[in-house]
Amino acid sequence: NAGVMQNPRHLVRRRGQEARLRCSPMKGHSHVYWYRQLPEEGLKFMVYLQKENIIDESGMPKERFSAEFPKEGPSILRIQQVVRGDSAAYFCASSPAPGGEQYFGPGTRLTVT
């Protein structure tokens, strides 16, 4: 049973470009969570999604950031017009049910130049 998969593992974007981060949850998991880890900091919750629904986006910046988890395919975290402050590691986690244990992927390290 493959774990949570994230791609790309490393992503370099210039200021103003768009970044798309993908997360494939574990098989049988329909709940996805996105967290951001800034340098020298802990992980901060961004958004919680179920298939086709955003359940809790209280940690998402109000502008430029969006997330989706379509019926088919991976969850996508999209950052438009990236700025240097977006440079961070973005982790995805999945769980089989609400409140279930969250299994983390290896992360995508975004560098904005």
Next chain:
Amino acid sequence: AQSVTQLDSQVPVFEEAPVELRCNYSSSVSVYLFWYVQYPNQGLQLLLKYLSGSTLVKGINGFEAEFNKSQTSFHLRKPSVHISDTAEYFCAVKVNTGFQKLVFGTGTRLLVSP
């Protein structure tokens, strides 16, 4: 709102020595408590968790933690560390109703030297 404090940003220790990584939390409601380990350039791996029941929780790799409700603490311990335990350790809490997000501390870097 919940918060987690890990006062020690870095803990150096010699191999085979005991170690304790401190974690204190703040919450007005009951919470679940977790410890995760992050090896360099990898994702987080669950070490152990407290949901209910016995306050002493045993996890993987010889780690254990004790939940102390009166002191709102969940310190992580290992009686004898190995070089391979060198990693970043994160304490996290989650409320046991409704909201599903984990709230993390800032992490403690454990450095084990020979």
